[in-house]
Amino acid sequence: MLAAIWAQDEQGTIGKENRLPWHLPNDLKFFKQMTEDNTIIMGRKTFEGMGGRPLPNRQTIVLTRDKAYHANGVIVFHTVEEVLEYAKNFSGITFIAGGSAVYEDFLPYCDVLYRTVIHHSFDGDTKFPAVVWDDWTLINLSVGEQDEKNSYAYQFETYQRKVAAD
Template structure:
Protein backbone atom coordinates (compact mmCIF):
# COMPACT_ATOMS: atom_id res chain seq x y z
CA UNK A 1 0.00 0.00 0.00
CA UNK A 2 1.14 3.51 -0.79
CA UNK A 3 0.24 6.40 1.54
CA UNK A 4 1.27 10.03 1.84
CA UNK A 5 1.97 11.54 5.25
CA UNK A 6 2.56 15.22 5.91
CA UNK A 7 1.87 18.23 8.12
CA UNK A 8 0.81 21.56 6.71
CA UNK A 9 -0.33 24.94 7.88
CA UNK A 10 -3.70 26.52 6.98
CA UNK A 11 -2.37 27.61 3.58
CA UNK A 12 -0.71 24.32 2.61
CA UNK A 13 2.84 25.27 3.59
CA UNK A 14 4.90 22.17 4.35
CA UNK A 15 8.46 23.45 4.56
CA UNK A 16 11.01 26.20 4.65
CA UNK A 17 14.56 25.61 3.42
CA UNK A 18 13.98 21.82 3.45
CA UNK A 19 12.89 21.81 7.10
CA UNK A 20 9.61 22.09 8.98
CA UNK A 21 8.79 25.73 9.78
CA UNK A 22 7.21 24.77 13.13
CA UNK A 23 7.96 22.71 16.22
CA UNK A 24 5.13 20.31 17.01
CA UNK A 25 6.42 17.29 18.98
CA UNK A 26 3.06 15.49 18.98
CA UNK A 27 3.03 15.48 15.18
CA UNK A 28 6.55 14.04 15.16
CA UNK A 29 5.31 11.31 17.53
CA UNK A 30 2.39 10.63 15.18
CA UNK A 31 4.79 10.40 12.22
CA UNK A 32 7.00 7.99 14.15
CA UNK A 33 4.05 5.86 15.28
CA UNK A 34 2.67 5.60 11.75
CA UNK A 35 5.92 4.97 9.89
CA UNK A 36 7.83 2.67 12.26
CA UNK A 37 8.35 -0.83 10.83
CA UNK A 38 7.34 0.52 7.41
CA UNK A 39 9.10 2.36 4.58
CA UNK A 40 9.42 6.10 4.00
CA UNK A 41 10.18 7.66 0.62
CA UNK A 42 11.56 11.17 0.31
CA UNK A 43 13.50 13.35 -2.03
CA UNK A 44 17.20 14.01 -1.58
CA UNK A 45 16.72 17.59 -0.32
CA UNK A 46 14.23 16.45 2.33
CA UNK A 47 16.61 13.68 3.38
CA UNK A 48 19.53 16.09 3.62
CA UNK A 49 17.33 18.57 5.54
CA UNK A 50 16.89 15.82 8.16
CA UNK A 51 20.64 15.49 8.56
CA UNK A 52 21.28 12.87 5.83
CA UNK A 53 20.57 9.96 8.13
CA UNK A 54 17.85 7.32 8.00
CA UNK A 55 15.26 7.30 10.76
CA UNK A 56 15.42 4.31 13.11
CA UNK A 57 13.15 1.28 12.71
CA UNK A 58 12.05 1.96 9.14
CA UNK A 59 13.48 1.57 5.68
CA UNK A 60 14.35 4.88 4.04
CA UNK A 61 14.21 5.31 0.27
CA UNK A 62 15.68 8.49 -1.18
CA UNK A 63 14.60 9.53 -4.65
CA UNK A 64 17.07 11.63 -6.62
CA UNK A 65 18.16 12.44 -10.15
CA UNK A 66 21.80 12.23 -9.02
CA UNK A 67 22.95 8.87 -10.39
CA UNK A 68 25.97 8.62 -8.08
CA UNK A 69 24.12 9.59 -4.87
CA UNK A 70 24.57 7.34 -1.86
CA UNK A 71 24.30 7.51 1.91
CA UNK A 72 24.66 4.81 4.56
CA UNK A 73 21.56 2.81 5.46
CA UNK A 74 19.25 3.94 2.66
CA UNK A 75 18.01 2.72 -0.70
CA UNK A 76 18.54 5.20 -3.54
CA UNK A 77 16.09 5.24 -6.46
CA UNK A 78 15.72 7.44 -9.50
CA UNK A 79 12.20 6.75 -10.80
CA UNK A 80 8.60 6.55 -9.66
CA UNK A 81 8.43 3.07 -11.14
CA UNK A 82 11.19 1.81 -8.84
CA UNK A 83 9.23 2.97 -5.79
CA UNK A 84 5.96 1.52 -7.09
CA UNK A 85 7.65 -1.86 -7.68
CA UNK A 86 9.13 -1.76 -4.16
CA UNK A 87 5.73 -0.88 -2.63
CA UNK A 88 4.00 -3.68 -4.53
CA UNK A 89 6.42 -6.23 -3.06
CA UNK A 90 6.53 -4.75 0.47
CA UNK A 91 4.05 -6.20 2.96
CA UNK A 92 3.81 -3.00 5.01
CA UNK A 93 2.96 0.58 4.11
CA UNK A 94 5.22 2.64 1.88
CA UNK A 95 4.84 6.25 3.07
CA UNK A 96 5.59 9.19 0.80
CA UNK A 97 7.19 11.74 3.15
CA UNK A 98 8.21 14.73 1.04
CA UNK A 99 9.09 17.10 -0.39
CA UNK A 100 6.58 18.87 -2.54
CA UNK A 101 7.74 17.48 -5.91
CA UNK A 102 7.85 13.92 -4.57
CA UNK A 103 4.32 14.25 -3.16
CA UNK A 104 3.10 15.54 -6.52
CA UNK A 105 4.62 12.58 -8.37
CA UNK A 106 3.13 9.96 -6.05
CA UNK A 107 -0.27 11.44 -5.17
CA UNK A 108 -2.00 9.67 -8.10
CA UNK A 109 -0.82 6.31 -6.72
CA UNK A 110 -1.67 6.79 -3.03
CA UNK A 111 -4.46 4.82 -1.39
CA UNK A 112 -4.47 6.74 1.91
CA UNK A 113 -3.52 10.27 2.99
CA UNK A 114 -2.44 11.14 6.54
CA UNK A 115 -2.55 14.91 6.93
CA UNK A 116 -1.86 17.02 10.01
CA UNK A 117 -3.35 20.50 9.67
CA UNK A 118 -1.83 23.14 11.93
CA UNK A 119 -4.22 26.02 12.58
CA UNK A 120 -1.66 28.73 11.99
CA UNK A 121 0.10 30.38 9.04
CA UNK A 122 3.86 29.99 8.74
CA UNK A 123 6.42 31.46 6.38
CA UNK A 124 7.67 28.82 3.99
CA UNK A 125 8.90 28.02 0.51
CA UNK A 126 7.26 24.63 -0.10
CA UNK A 127 3.58 23.75 -0.28
CA UNK A 128 1.67 20.53 -0.63
CA UNK A 129 0.45 20.00 -4.20
CA UNK A 130 -3.21 20.45 -5.15
CA UNK A 131 -5.40 17.52 -4.11
CA UNK A 132 -8.63 16.59 -5.90
CA UNK A 133 -10.48 16.22 -2.60
CA UNK A 134 -13.60 14.94 -4.37
CA UNK A 135 -11.60 11.70 -4.94
CA UNK A 136 -11.08 11.20 -1.21
CA UNK A 137 -13.23 10.31 1.80
CA UNK A 138 -12.36 11.55 5.28
CA UNK A 139 -12.33 8.40 7.43
CA UNK A 140 -10.79 9.75 10.63
CA UNK A 141 -10.45 13.16 12.27
CA UNK A 142 -8.95 13.73 15.70
CA UNK A 143 -7.97 16.92 17.47
CA UNK A 144 -4.36 17.19 18.55
CA UNK A 145 -3.49 17.98 22.13
CA UNK A 146 -2.22 21.51 22.68
CA UNK A 147 0.17 22.06 25.62
CA UNK A 148 3.36 23.91 26.56
CA UNK A 149 5.35 21.88 24.00
CA UNK A 150 2.69 21.90 21.26
CA UNK A 151 1.74 25.55 21.04
CA UNK A 152 -0.58 25.43 18.01
CA UNK A 153 -4.00 23.84 17.66
CA UNK A 154 -3.99 21.09 15.03
CA UNK A 155 -5.83 18.02 13.88
CA UNK A 156 -4.95 14.67 12.38
CA UNK A 157 -6.94 13.70 9.29
CA UNK A 158 -7.00 10.38 7.45
CA UNK A 159 -8.44 10.11 3.95
CA UNK A 160 -9.08 7.04 1.84
CA UNK A 161 -9.26 7.14 -1.94
CA UNK A 162 -12.79 6.65 -3.26
CA UNK A 163 -13.17 3.68 -5.56
CA UNK A 164 -14.48 4.55 -8.98
CA UNK A 165 -17.13 2.17 -10.38
CA UNK A 166 -14.74 1.32 -13.25
CA UNK A 167 -12.10 0.19 -10.73
CA UNK A 168 -14.44 -2.23 -8.94
CA UNK A 169 -14.67 -4.66 -11.88
Protein backbone atom coordinates in the same frame (compact mmCIF):
# COMPACT_ATOMS: atom_id res chain seq x y z
CA MET B 1 0.01 -0.02 0.10
CA LEU B 2 1.19 3.46 -0.76
CA ALA B 3 0.33 6.37 1.55
CA ALA B 4 1.37 10.01 1.84
CA ILE B 5 2.06 11.54 5.24
CA TRP B 6 2.66 15.23 5.91
CA ALA B 7 1.97 18.22 8.10
CA GLN B 8 0.89 21.57 6.71
CA ASP B 9 -0.32 24.94 7.90
CA GLU B 10 -3.66 26.43 6.88
CA GLN B 11 -2.18 27.75 3.61
CA GLY B 12 -0.63 24.40 2.62
CA THR B 13 2.92 25.34 3.65
CA ILE B 14 5.00 22.24 4.39
CA GLY B 15 8.54 23.56 4.54
CA LYS B 16 11.08 26.32 4.63
CA GLU B 17 14.64 25.76 3.41
CA ASN B 18 14.09 21.96 3.45
CA ARG B 19 12.95 21.95 7.08
CA LEU B 20 9.67 22.14 8.96
CA PRO B 21 8.84 25.78 9.81
CA TRP B 22 7.27 24.78 13.16
CA HIS B 23 8.00 22.66 16.20
CA LEU B 24 5.13 20.32 17.05
CA PRO B 25 6.37 17.29 19.03
CA ASN B 26 3.03 15.49 18.93
CA ASP B 27 3.07 15.51 15.14
CA LEU B 28 6.60 14.08 15.18
CA LYS B 29 5.33 11.33 17.53
CA PHE B 30 2.45 10.64 15.13
CA PHE B 31 4.88 10.41 12.20
CA LYS B 32 7.08 8.01 14.15
CA GLN B 33 4.13 5.88 15.27
CA MET B 34 2.75 5.61 11.74
CA THR B 35 6.01 4.97 9.89
CA GLU B 36 7.91 2.66 12.25
CA ASP B 37 8.41 -0.84 10.83
CA ASN B 38 7.42 0.47 7.40
CA THR B 39 9.19 2.28 4.56
CA ILE B 40 9.52 6.02 3.99
CA ILE B 41 10.27 7.58 0.60
CA MET B 42 11.71 11.08 0.36
CA GLY B 43 13.61 13.23 -2.03
CA ARG B 44 17.29 13.96 -1.56
CA LYS B 45 16.76 17.54 -0.34
CA THR B 46 14.24 16.42 2.29
CA PHE B 47 16.58 13.63 3.40
CA GLU B 48 19.54 15.99 3.69
CA GLY B 49 17.34 18.59 5.45
CA MET B 50 16.68 15.94 8.13
CA GLY B 51 20.40 15.55 8.71
CA GLY B 52 21.21 13.05 5.97
CA ARG B 53 20.69 9.97 8.08
CA PRO B 54 17.99 7.32 8.05
CA LEU B 55 15.36 7.30 10.77
CA PRO B 56 15.50 4.32 13.12
CA ASN B 57 13.19 1.31 12.79
CA ARG B 58 12.08 1.95 9.22
CA GLN B 59 13.51 1.51 5.74
CA THR B 60 14.42 4.83 4.15
CA ILE B 61 14.46 5.24 0.40
CA VAL B 62 15.90 8.41 -1.11
CA LEU B 63 14.61 9.34 -4.56
CA THR B 64 17.05 11.36 -6.66
CA ARG B 65 17.93 11.90 -10.31
CA ASP B 66 21.63 11.94 -9.35
CA LYS B 67 22.89 8.50 -10.43
CA ALA B 68 26.06 8.92 -8.35
CA TYR B 69 24.22 9.75 -5.10
CA HIS B 70 25.01 7.54 -2.12
CA ALA B 71 24.07 7.76 1.54
CA ASN B 72 24.75 5.26 4.28
CA GLY B 73 21.88 3.14 5.54
CA VAL B 74 19.37 4.01 2.81
CA ILE B 75 18.25 2.61 -0.53
CA VAL B 76 18.61 5.06 -3.43
CA PHE B 77 16.09 4.95 -6.28
CA HIS B 78 16.03 7.15 -9.36
CA THR B 79 12.53 6.68 -10.79
CA VAL B 80 8.90 6.64 -9.71
CA GLU B 81 8.61 3.18 -11.29
CA GLU B 82 11.32 1.75 -9.01
CA VAL B 83 9.42 3.00 -5.97
CA LEU B 84 6.09 1.66 -7.23
CA GLU B 85 7.63 -1.76 -7.86
CA TYR B 86 9.14 -1.74 -4.37
CA ALA B 87 5.80 -0.74 -2.79
CA LYS B 88 3.95 -3.45 -4.70
CA ASN B 89 6.25 -6.10 -3.21
CA PHE B 90 6.54 -4.65 0.32
CA SER B 91 4.13 -6.19 2.84
CA GLY B 92 3.87 -3.05 4.97
CA ILE B 93 3.01 0.55 4.14
CA THR B 94 5.25 2.60 1.89
CA PHE B 95 4.93 6.22 3.07
CA ILE B 96 5.68 9.18 0.82
CA ALA B 97 7.32 11.72 3.14
CA GLY B 98 8.34 14.68 0.99
CA GLY B 99 9.21 17.04 -0.50
CA SER B 100 6.62 18.73 -2.63
CA ALA B 101 7.75 17.32 -6.01
CA VAL B 102 7.88 13.79 -4.59
CA TYR B 103 4.37 14.15 -3.17
CA GLU B 104 3.16 15.42 -6.53
CA ASP B 105 4.73 12.46 -8.35
CA PHE B 106 3.10 9.90 -6.06
CA LEU B 107 -0.33 11.36 -5.19
CA PRO B 108 -1.97 9.60 -8.17
CA TYR B 109 -0.80 6.24 -6.76
CA CYS B 110 -1.61 6.73 -3.06
CA ASP B 111 -4.37 4.74 -1.38
CA VAL B 112 -4.39 6.70 1.89
CA LEU B 113 -3.43 10.24 2.97
CA TYR B 114 -2.35 11.14 6.51
CA ARG B 115 -2.45 14.91 6.90
CA THR B 116 -1.77 16.99 9.98
CA VAL B 117 -3.28 20.48 9.68
CA ILE B 118 -1.75 23.10 11.94
CA HIS B 119 -4.18 25.95 12.53
CA HIS B 120 -1.63 28.68 12.06
CA SER B 121 0.13 30.40 9.17
CA PHE B 122 3.91 30.07 8.80
CA ASP B 123 6.51 31.65 6.58
CA GLY B 124 7.65 28.98 4.15
CA ASP B 125 8.95 28.33 0.66
CA THR B 126 7.32 24.96 -0.04
CA LYS B 127 3.63 24.07 -0.40
CA PHE B 128 1.89 20.74 -0.60
CA PRO B 129 0.73 20.10 -4.19
CA ALA B 130 -2.93 20.48 -5.12
CA VAL B 131 -5.15 17.57 -4.10
CA VAL B 132 -8.43 16.77 -5.86
CA TRP B 133 -10.34 16.29 -2.61
CA ASP B 134 -13.40 14.93 -4.45
CA ASP B 135 -11.32 11.76 -4.98
CA TRP B 136 -10.92 11.21 -1.23
CA THR B 137 -13.12 10.34 1.73
CA LEU B 138 -12.27 11.57 5.22
CA ILE B 139 -12.27 8.43 7.38
CA ASN B 140 -10.76 9.79 10.59
CA LEU B 141 -10.29 13.18 12.21
CA SER B 142 -8.85 13.73 15.66
CA VAL B 143 -8.03 17.01 17.32
CA GLY B 144 -4.50 17.18 18.69
CA GLU B 145 -3.82 18.16 22.26
CA GLN B 146 -2.33 21.61 22.84
CA ASP B 147 0.03 21.98 25.78
CA GLU B 148 3.24 23.80 26.73
CA LYS B 149 5.23 21.77 24.17
CA ASN B 150 2.60 21.81 21.42
CA SER B 151 1.55 25.43 21.29
CA TYR B 152 -0.46 25.36 18.03
CA ALA B 153 -3.98 24.05 17.48
CA TYR B 154 -3.83 21.10 15.07
CA GLN B 155 -5.69 18.05 13.89
CA PHE B 156 -4.84 14.68 12.36
CA GLU B 157 -6.84 13.67 9.28
CA THR B 158 -6.91 10.35 7.42
CA TYR B 159 -8.35 10.09 3.91
CA GLN B 160 -9.00 7.02 1.81
CA ARG B 161 -9.16 7.11 -1.97
CA LYS B 162 -12.72 6.71 -3.28
CA VAL B 163 -13.30 3.70 -5.47
CA ALA B 164 -14.35 4.74 -8.95
CA ALA B 165 -17.88 3.70 -9.91
CA ASP B 166 -18.26 1.31 -12.84
